[in-house]
Amino acid sequence: MIPLVTDAQKAGARVGLKSDSIVINGGKRLEGRIEVRGAKNLATKAMVAALLGDTPSLLKGVPEISDVGVVRGLLEVYGVKVTSPSPGELSFDTSRVESAHFAEIDAHAGASRIPILFCGPLLHRLGEARIPDLGGCRIGDRPIDFHLDALRQFGAVIEKGFEGIHLTAPDGLRGADIELPYPSVGATEQVLLTAVLATGTTELKNAAIEPEIMDLIAILQKMGAIISVEPNRVILIEGVERLDGYNHRALFDRNEVASWAAAALVTHGDIFVGGARQTEMMAFLNVFRKVGGAFDVQEDGIRFWHPGGDLKPVTIETDVHPGFMTDWQQPLIVALTQAHGVSIVHETVYENRFGFTEALNEMGAQIVVHKEGLPDHPRRVARRDFEQAAVITGPTELHGANIYVPDLRGGFSHLIAALSAEGQSVISNIGIISRGYEHIIDKLETLGADFVYEG
Known part of the structure; x- marks a missing residue:
């Protein structure tokens, strides 16, 4: 049973969220400039x-x-x-x-x-x-x-x-x-x-x-x-x-930068992330380019956009720095649902980080989670006993759904999936997202998202 007053609602109240649920009308391109502050x-x-x-x-x-x-x-x-x-x-x-x-x-x-x-x-x-x-x-x-x-x-x-x-x-x-x-x-x-x-x-x-x-x-x-x-x-x-x-x-927030970059890909958008720097983002930028995204590094930030054409499948292995961060794979998986072919994400840092994919499958994605990993698949990062793997087949058409946000990065992933989906979605428990994303509602408005608070 969902508690009457959740930790997410308390978190949202701390930063001024008017409600713990929003209604999103999907299919609208995100475009504009947002700023990121300290990590x-x-x-x-x-x-x-x-x-x-x-x-x-x-x-x-x-x-x-x-x-x-x-x-x-x-x-x-x-x-x-x-x-x-x-x-x-x-x-x-x-x-x-x-x-x-x-x-x-x-x-x-x-x-x-x-x-x-x-x-x-x-x-x-x-x-x-x-x-x-x-x-x-x-x-x-x-x-x-x-x-x-x-x-x-x-x-x-x-x-x-x-x-x-x-x-x-x-x-x-x-x-x-x-x-x-x-x-x-x-x-x-x-x-x-x-x-x-x-x-x-x-x-x-x-x-x-x-x-x-x-x-x-x-x-x-x-x-x-x-x-x-x-x-x-x-x-x-x-x-x-x-x-x-x-x-x-404080150093800029690398995780927020990667999240908005994924949002640009998912919505065929064009987002300039002020405050982002190239040096700390190199591992992500390599994968972003392999998938088919475009970026332009400027003095005051990085512009991310979908240049048109088909997105490409990739194989990713999360790892500690200087590898591909575990916090980057969740929003990027949403983009991989639109890639033409089969992508694989090996999660080696946390043992239960693919739970958010269940809601994506309900929205039309084709994601299979292998709870014991894929031991026979070629690897660069050493296997860990508890690791999992997600196999994403695309492209698939996403449709609106009612989603209860499970965690911070998974919640942002659900959010951008709803923004790109056909139809209407209701995203609840969004206070969790406010734990790590500053002024999330204001930034969605700035980028042209079509949504309203529920209730």
Whole structure:
């Protein structure tokens, strides 16, 4: 049964959505210019990093998304004074950081998993940290074991109770030699945020090296940290006694850029994404061109459009950076339903990320999900035990449907499928999309989408 007040509705309310459902009249070309600001996956982590500074921090290019609102609420629970000097900027005064109770943390965290990243900074500031039950998109098992194991190696003592997890550091935190079993972005962030003030040196092996990680390292270096990125996914962090605040402009949101690029393909449209940069998008741009999309890199952004003619099938393997991001495959799959031939997407990062294809099939797509993957298919990325594969046969005509959004990226995929489909669609639970897409309704209006709020 769908809850009376969902986390998505709460998320939508934070950013001013008038309803949790919209009615879309499909078949209209998207055209125009939209802007992207800082990456969801960087801005929220940079906000947590402010806890480490003894002086105020200023973050620029902050997107107005519900996840930013969640982290702001959590920081304020801990006594951080958060202000907005101007649109897209947040200032953090950490001079009065204090402990918070499980109930307060849980009330603000909602569906976010961000509280786990508060642990290292809070252990340094307060000597303790608390984590409630964690939420997030239901795209597969996201265990926090990597985080907790790393924190234990730093010297944290972890106690699990009915309310959540309580962490202390009776002897302080000290540097450690840590090797991740998988180059997890979240676990890498955890180590960075903890190691910078730990006593001694930390060596992190098999680290994630996504652009958002590099941007977080740049922030920490501005604060006074000593961090070296070595070859072969090794990061060395020399602990320091104190850190100052930072002044930083967040890296643009690569996932939002890829999503709007896919929307241009799906709707035979022409979308200029202001703020996008080529360097961080190269893996996506290669695939976009192979499919048959056109793009033009300009100084202030990238233009994406459907140049006419048939789209081509491709084979994609998601992977950690510098590979093809898992967050890019979902909206691109919608475009692949219109390619002439058979496309294959191997998902190697999450084990349950093709659930959104069920709604696409109801709309007329022909997508078969192989839950054990395709082991005999030629590969570049090493197989993982839980990986899946989606086989997409196209082109197929999509028609309108009633869809309940399951997760952030899948929800955007359903949205653009409805925008390209024949007939009318009702998209519900759209608040989830607002977790990672700033001003989603305004941008749809700017691009000429035909829709209204339901009710």
